[in-house]
Amino acid sequence: MKSLLCISRHSPYGTAIAREALEAVLAAAAFEQNIALLLMDDGVWQLKDQQQPIAGIQKSLARNLNALEMFGVDTVYAHQPSAQKRGLNTAELCIESIEWLDDDQVRQLISNHDHLLSF
Amino acid sequence: MSTLHTVNKSPFADQTLQSCLTLCANGDSILLIEDGTYGALTAAPTTALLNSVIARGITVYALGDDLAARGLHSQLNNITTINYQTFVRLSCEHKTIQSWY
Amino acid sequence: MKFTLVILGAPYSDSASQSALAFAQAALDDGHSIHRLFFYANGVYNASRLAAPPQDEHDLPASWTQLIKQHQLDAVVCIAAALRRGVIDATEAKRYQKDSNNIAEGFELSGLGQLIEASAASDRLLTFGP
Numbered sequence: 001m002k003s004l005l006c007i008s009r010h011s012p013y014g015t016a017i018a019r020e021a022l023e024a025v026l027a028a029a030a031f032e033q034n035i036a037l038l039l040m041d042d043g044v045w046q047l048k049d050q051q052q053p054i055a056g057i058q059k060s061l062a063r064n065l066n067a068l069e070m071f072g073v074d075t076v077y078a079h080q081p082s083a084q085k086r087g088l089n090t091a092e093l094c095i096e097s098i099e100w101l102d103d104d105q106v107r108q109l110i111s112n113h114d115h116l117l118s119f
Numbered sequence: 120m121s122t123l124h125t126v127n128k129s130p131f132a133d134q135t136l137q138s139c140l141t142l143c144a145n146g147d148s149i150l151l152i153e154d155g156t157y158g159a160l161t162a163a164p165t166t167a168l169l170n171s172v173i174a175r176g177i178t179v180y181a182l183g184d185d186l187a188a189r190g191l192h193s194q195l196n197n198i199t200t201i202n203y204q205t206f207v208r209l210s211c212e213h214k215t216i217q218s219w220y
Numbered sequence: 221m222k223f224t225l226v227i228l229g230a231p232y233s234d235s236a237s238q239s240a241l242a243f244a245q246a247a248l249d250d251g252h253s254i255h256r257l258f259f260y261a262n263g264v265y266n267a268s269r270l271a272a273p274p275q276d277e278h279d280l281p282a283s284w285t286q287l288i289k290q291h292q293l294d295a296v297v298c299i300a301a302a303l304r305r306g307v308i309d310a311t312e313a314k315r316y317q318k319d320s321n322n323i324a325e326g327f328e329l330s331g332l333g334q335l336i337e338a339s340a341a342s343d344r345l346l347t348f349g350p
Contacts, residue, residue: 220349
C-alpha cells in the first residue's frame with residue numbers, strides 16, 4: 001500500500017482549503033489508506049483552542065480535527081517552528097495528541113512517504 | 120528518494136518560498152512557477168537564502184513560460200530556465216512533489 | 221509513468237488550471253499516462269460547460285474537455301466540493317430538485333475515494349494549487 005502525507009499549510013476559516021484538506025484525510029482514512037497529516041505554516045492555526053465559528057454560517061474545523069482519531073488517523077504531526085513563529089500556545093490546543101516536529105523531522109517525514117497531497 | 124518542490128507565490132508578497140527554502144532537503148529540486156518566478160530576481164527578499172540552498176546542492180529551476188509572461192528573465196545565473204517537458208521529466212526523477220501555494 | 225493530477229484552482233481566478241493543463245499536455249506528449257484528473261476545491265469550476273469566455277480569450281474549460289476527449293482521460297470532479305459550488309450533473313440536479321445541470325462532457329462527479337484510489341494506483345501525484 002502506498003503511504004500518503006497530507007501537508008496542510010493554510011489557516012482554518014479564511015478559505016475552504018484547510019477544511020477540504022481535512023475532508024480528503026478523513027476520506028483516505030475511511031478507505032483504510034495509510035495517511036498522515038502534517039500541519040505547518042499557517043496550518044498550525046487549525047490547532048488553536050477556543051475556536052468559535054459563527055453558528056449556522058461556519059462549521060467547526062476543530063471538530064473535524066477531533067474526528068481524525070475516530071477514523072483511525074492516530075497521529076497529527078505539526079511543525080514546531082511554525083507554531084513558535086506565530087506565538088501559538090502549544091499547551092492549550094483543540095486536540096490532545098500532536099507530534100511536534102522540527103525542520104529535520106519534517107524532511108524525514110516527507111521522505112518516508114510515497115505521495116504528498118499539498119493543501 | 121527526493122522531492123520536487125513547486126512554488127507559485129511571489130516572495131515579495133508571501134512567505135511561501137521562504138518556507139520551501141527552509142524545509143527542502145539535500146537532493147531535492149525547486150521549481151518556480153507562476154508568481155513564484157519573481158523569486159528568480161536578485162531583489163527578492165529570499166535571494167540570500169536561495170543562494171545558500173543552491174550552495175548545498177539543491178537545484179533551482181524556473182518555468183520559462185511564466186517568466187516570459189511577466190516580462191522577466193532569471194537574474195540569478197544559478198537558476199535554470201525550463202519548459203513543461205522538463206517539468207514533467209523532473210517530476211519523474213523525484214519520488215514526491217510538494218506544491219507550495 | 222502514471223500520473224494523477226489534483227487541480228484546486230478555478231479557471232480565470234488563479235493559474236492552477238492553466239498550469240495543470242499545460243503539464244498534462246506535456247506529459248501525454250512525452251508518452252506518459254494520466255491515471256486520473258481530480259478536480260477538487262475551487263478546481264470543480266473547470267467542469268462547468270456554461271463558462272462563456274470572450275472570443276479572444278483561451279477557453280480553459282473547453283480545452284480540458286477536448287484533452288479529456290482526445291486522450292480518453294478519467295476526469296473526476298469531487299461531488300461534495302462541486303455540489304456546494306453549483307457544479308452539478310443531471311442525476312444530482314434531479315435529486316436536489318434543481319432546474320438545470322452544467323457538468324461538461326467527459327467529467328464525472330464522484331467521491332473523494334476516487335482521489336485516494338488514484339493516489340494508490342499512480343506513480344506520481346501532483347497538486348496544482350490556487
